[in-house]
Amino acid sequence: MPELPEVEHVVRALRRGVLGRQIVATEIHLPKLVSPSSASTFSRKLKGSRIIAINRRGKYILIELEKLNARGRALTNALTNEGATASSLKPATEQVLIVHLRMTGKFMVLTPDDELPRHAHAVFYLDDERRLVFRDQRQFGIMRLAAKSRVGETKGISELAPEPFGSDFNVGYLKETLSRSRRTLKTLLLDQTRVLGLGNIYASEALFRAQINPFRIASALSSKRTERLHQSIRDVLRAAVSSNSSRRLNLEDPKGFSYGEAFGKVWQVYDREGKPCFKCGTRIKRITHGGRSTYWCPKCQRR
Numbered sequence: 001m002p003e004l005p006e007v008e009h010v011v012r013a014l015r016r017g018v019l020g021r022q023i024v025a026t027e028i029h030l031p032k033l034v035s036p037s038s039a040s041t042f043s044r045k046l047k048g049s050r051i052i053a054i055n056r057r058g059k060y061i062l063i064e065l066e067k068l069n070a071r072g073r074a075l076t077n078a079l080t081n082e083g084a085t086a087s088s089l090k091p092a093t094e095q096v097l098i099v100h101l102r103m104t105g106k107f108m109v110l111t112p113d114d115e116l117p118r119h120a121h122a123v124f125y126l127d128d129e130r131r132l133v134f135r136d137q138r139q140f141g142i143m144r145l146a147a148k149s150r151v152g153e154t155k156g157i158s159e160l161a162p163e164p165f166g167s168d169f170n171v172g173y174l175k176e177t178l179s180r181s182r183r184t185l186k187t188l189l190l191d192q193t194r195v196l197g198l199g200n201i202y203a204s205e206a207l208f209r210a211q212i213n214p215f216r217i218a219s220a221l222s223s224k225r226t227e228r229l230h231q232s233i234r235d236v237l238r239a240a241v242s243s244n245s246s247r248r249l250n251l252e253d254p255k256g257f258s259y260g261e262a263f264g265k266v267w268q269v270y271d272r273e274g275k276p277c278f279k280c281g282t283r284i285k286r287i288t289h290g291g292r293s294t295y296w297c298p299k300c301q302r303r
């Protein structure tokens with residue numbers, strides 16, 4: 001499952017690949033992907049929209065769209081003829097295509113000669129004859145359309161904790177959050193409504209970097225160790241985002257993209273059960289709980 005750093009790379013790849021393009025038509029081959037909207041309503045709302053920005057909130061990808069209605073277009077032509085600038089015009093609709101990749105969702109960009117791959121549940125025809133395709137083998141991905149002003153109120157997004165690189169995620173916030181929880185650190189760090197950005201991989205990695213035991217009760221963490229944890233959460237996410245800078249995700253690469261291959265280098269405990277700790281040589285341990293594995297060094301993370 002892609003974690004926040006991987007989603008950040010998808011956002012950057014989408015910007016390089018399709019920013020500024022217009023969507024001329026949309027085909028939805030899996031109705032539940034856009035539910036509760038119907039496939040036809042969804043496609044109609046997107047038709048003629050230009051992609052003007054691509055951002056991220058948590059693991060939600062936010063594709064901002066601008067659409068001039070027929071009257072707006074007529075108005076543009078009239079004003080342009082009179083020498084007015086297009087920027088003085090208000091677009092008729094500003095909406096955001098909200099996408100969550102979940103387990104296996106992937107974007108790719110196809111040229112007219114490329115064959116449509118399997119599991120291509122959404123196809124966006126662009127004005128340069130390429131197609132932006134959303135594939136999703138496990139079919140857990142979601143797509144929603146929202147007015148730009150309402151995105152923050154959308155289910156799933158409204159509950160999210162502050163962005164890990166933003167100023168609202170500071171040591172004070174983390175202290176307050178931990179002090180109110182009787183859960184273990186590992187469990188709490190996975191709760192995106194409390195601490196945003198860590199999935200199973202980077203929760204283990206952040207706790208290893210901070211040298212804190214994953215099974216400690218959150219509220220019992222000292223002030224000094226909370227500061228260390230805050231720093232390591234940012235460090236590990238920053239490292240994961242920048243580790244791939246030499247090998248950029250290319251949506252037009254037919255071979256696709258392996259997260260493990262690109263990000264495995266920054267993992268110090270994840271997926272390393274039985275292997276020696278990079279710091280002390282002790283064998284890395286793993287415990288599986290509720291289908292999720294926790295990796296840690298029993299010596300470096302004794303307490």
Ligand SMILES: [Zn+2]
Nearest residue numbers: 277280297300
């Ligand atoms: Zn160790």
